[in-house]
Amino acid sequence: xxxxxxxxxxxxxxxxxxxxxxxxxxxxxxxxxxxxxxxxxxxxxxxxxxxxxxxxxxxxxxxxxxxxxxxxxxxxxxxxxxxxxxxxxxxxxxxxxxxxxxxxxxxxxxxxxxxxxxxxxxxxxxxxxxxxxxxxxxxxxxxxxxxxxxxxxxxxxxxxxxxxxxxxxxxxxxxxxxxxxxxxxxxxxxxxxxxxxxxxxxxxxxxxxxxxxxxxxxxxxxxxxxxxxxxxxxxxxxxxxxxxxxxxxxxxxxxxxxxxxxxxxxxxxxxxxxxxxxxxxxxxxxxxxxxxxxxxxxxxxxxxxxxxxxxxxxxxxxxxxxxxxxxxxxxxxxxxxxxxxxxxxxxxxxxxxxxxxxxxxxxxxxxxxxxxxxxxxxxxxxxxxxxxxxxxxxxxxxxxxxxxxxxxxxxxxxxxxxxxxxxxxxxxxxxxxxxxxxxxxxxxxxxxxxxxxxxxxx
Numbered sequence: 001x002x003x004x005x006x007x008x009x010x011x012x013x014x015x016x017x018x019x020x021x022x023x024x025x026x027x028x029x030x031x032x033x034x035x036x037x038x039x040x041x042x043x044x045x046x047x048x049x050x051x052x053x054x055x056x057x058x059x060x061x062x063x064x065x066x067x068x069x070x071x072x073x074x075x076x077x078x079x080x081x082x083x084x085x086x087x088x089x090x091x092x093x094x095x096x097x098x099x100x101x102x103x104x105x106x107x108x109x110x111x112x113x114x115x116x117x118x119x120x121x122x123x124x125x126x127x128x129x130x131x132x133x134x135x136x137x138x139x140x141x142x143x144x145x146x147x148x149x150x151x152x153x154x155x156x157x158x159x160x161x162x163x164x165x166x167x168x169x170x171x172x173x174x175x176x177x178x179x180x181x182x183x184x185x186x187x188x189x190x191x192x193x194x195x196x197x198x199x200x201x202x203x204x205x206x207x208x209x210x211x212x213x214x215x216x217x218x219x220x221x222x223x224x225x226x227x228x229x230x231x232x233x234x235x236x237x238x239x240x241x242x243x244x245x246x247x248x249x250x251x252x253x254x255x256x257x258x259x260x261x262x263x264x265x266x267x268x269x270x271x272x273x274x275x276x277x278x279x280x281x282x283x284x285x286x287x288x289x290x291x292x293x294x295x296x297x298x299x300x301x302x303x304x305x306x307x308x309x310x311x312x313x314x315x316x317x318x319x320x321x322x323x324x325x326x327x328x329x330x331x332x333x334x335x336x337x338x339x340x341x342x343x344x345x346x347x348x349x350x351x352x353x354x355x356x357x358x359x360x361x362x363x364x365x366x367x368x369x370x371x372x373x374x375x376x377x378x379x380x381x382x383x384x385x386x387x388x389x390x391x392x393x394x395x396x397x398x399x400x401x402x403x404x405x406x407x408x409x410x411x412x413x414x415x416x417x418x419x420x421x422x423x424x425x426x427x428x429x430x431x432x433x434x435x436x437x438x439x440x441x442x443x444x445x446x447x448x449x450x451x452x453x454x455x456x457x458x
Contacts, residue, residue, distance in 0.1 A: 026081030027336040038216035039333020040342040043085045043324030045154070045373030048361060050088040051316060053164040055358045058096050058104065061314050062358045063245045066350030068315035072306045073343035076320070076336075079302070080294065082284055083333030085324025086306070089114065089317040091268035102264055104314060105256040110264025111307045111317025113257070114272055117265075119304030121273070122297045131278050131296040137392040138416035139282050140384040141399025142274045142409055143322055147384075149404060150323050150377025157370025158187045164362075176367060181228045187367030190221045194375065198331070218331035218375075221368055229363040236359045244354040250314045268317075270410035276303055276319035283322045286383050287329050326383070327376030395420050 029036060054060040069086050076084040092110045096102040102110070121127040156162075161174040176184045197217035230236065252260075281294045303319045311317055328338055349357050384400075387393040398419050403412025 024078055024336075026078050027340050029337055030334040031332060034216040034219070035332030036335065036338045037341055038218040038331040039083050039328040039338040040345070041218050041222040042083070042328035042331035042333060042338075042372070043087060043321070043376060044222065045327065045369045045371075045376055046087055046150070046321070046323060048364065048369055049157075049162075049164060049366075050090065050093045052358065052361045052364075053097055054088070054093055054107075054316060055355070056165040056362070058102070058107065060104065060107075060316055061245055061355050062361075063350045063354030063356075064247065064314050065310075065316045066346045066357070067244065068310035068313065069318055070343040070346035070350060072310070072318060073339040073346065075306075076302060077339040077343065078336055079298075081336045082288055082291070082294075083325065083328035083335070083338035084280075085321050085328060085339070086318050087321040087324045089268050089272065089319050091271050092264040092317055095264050095267065102260065103256070105250055105252045106260040107264065107317065108250050108311040108314065109252050109257045109260030110268065111260075111311040112252075113261045113265035114268050114317065114319075115304040115307035115311070117269055117304075118272060118277070118300045119308070122300030122304060125297055127273070127277060127296045127300040130273070131281060134278060135395070135417070135420045136282075137387060137395035138399055138413060138420060139278060140387060140392075141396040141416045142403065142413060143279050143283065144381050144384040144396060145400040145403035145409065145412055146275055146279070146323055147326070147377045147379070147381025148400065150373055150380065154370045154374035154377060157373065158184070158191075158367050162366045164366075181232045182365040182367055184367065186228075186365060187371055190224075190368050190371045191374070193217060194221065194371065198375075216332065218372060221372065225365050225368040226360070228365050229360050232363045232365075236363060239356060239359045240353055241356040242352060242354075244351050247313050249312055267408075267410075270408075270413065272303065272319050274409050274413055275322055279322035280320045280325055283325055283380070283383055286386075287325070322383075323376050323380050326380035327372070330375050330379040331372075391423060395423070 051060065051062060051065055055062045072086040076086060089111060092102075092107060092114075095110075096107050118127075121130075159176055161172050161176055163172055176182070176187070178184050180186070194217045197215040277296050277299045280299060281296050284291070285293045299320060306319075307317050333339070353360070384396055387396055395416055399412045399416030401412075402415040403409050
């Protein structure tokens with residue numbers, strides 16, 4: 001597929017300006033239409049497994065989640081002007097799918113609690129202060145651990161059969177079959193196709209290979225996955241019900257708030273602060289250096305407002321995520337238009353199929369999702385390549401290693417901060433510090449000695 005002659009291929013080529021004066025500048029194309037469409041599906045490797053697992057295991061209304069996340073996508077695309085992702089809160093989802101098995105009211109209560117905390121941090125300006133005080137190696141460590149976590153999960157998706165009725169990332173011990181509509185050969189073919197079409201994802205390479213840059217690789221692979229859904233199970237057509245489910249307020253009791261807060265919000269809040277706000281702001285400045293840096297306060301407030309609207313109606317608690325931003329950028333998203341296109345697609349599916357769309361997603365080839373998630377993880381992890389000294393790399397790797405081993409971004413973050421402070425203590429000039437006190441005390445002793453001598457002379 002080739003873009004039209006009026007579409008600039010890359011930012012800066014043709015100016016990327018829309019001929020429609022009424023289109024906000026934040027969603028005007030900075031690449032080709034196909035490139036932005038490819039970026040639109042770049043974070044679905046994370047989005048689909050989580051919402052599918054919650055829909056199957058916790059009876060989350062997929063139609064409602066699609067409609068509200070579509071509205072979130074549209075708003076963030078217009079407000080931020082970059083392919084800002086909207087993803088489910090992963091820690092809340094993990095707890096909901098674990099042995100604790102949160103109910104829908106408890107899931108929504110957890111989302112509201114996190115939203116309140118982020119809204120407070122954003123409105124008071126505390127989030128901005130936290131962002132400015134955090135050492136870069138620690139932030140890079142969080143990004144590296146999240147990226148590698150995506151890579152590990154992606155490899156599991158490709159190699160092993162998944163059971164999303166139990167968890168969004170629980171691999172079975174069953175090896176994925178070699179052939180078939182969700183076989184290993186299909187996943188590897190999708191992997192090779194994306195590599196051939198996009199290479200390493202570098203913009204300079206895209207400029208040199210203009211013909212390849214026009215191929216919306218991620219969009220083609222995702223569309224193939226949708227077609228294979230019906231090939232794997234043609235009977236899903238009969239189970240589809242047209243029209244969205246009616247919106248209903250979720251009744252949340254005080255008991256739901258207590259369980260949701262302690263079980264869901266407490267583990268989610270550190271991840272939301274670190275990955276959904278701080279890492280997103282830092283990654284956006286890396287990927288879009290020509291733009292003004294995102295305000296951590298605005299991003300924090302954005303997450304809070306989204307969930308204060310959607311959680312009352314049963315939409316999955318959502319946040320922004322550095323992994324999603326990396327994925328959408330990796331597959332061609334360069335402006336807010338990318339997530340606006342995604343919003344249109346989600347809204348159409350939510351309004352037309354409602355919750356019955358889960359029957360289609362249930363047949364989506366998981367190996368293809370694994371391939372898409374793999375590129376998102378690699379793109380996010382590569383943001384850490386700018387560590388210029390061995391000391392910075394040391395802090396980053398310790399932070400990432402602890403995060404991955406303990407499966408906790410908060411634990412890795414604390415370890416990174418402690419290590420960074422210890423290394424700074426080694427730089428303190430203790431001799432100079434002692435020297436400042438030495439001369440101050442010496443005259444006192446001399447004076448005392450002089451008095452004694454005077455006394456003796458007397």
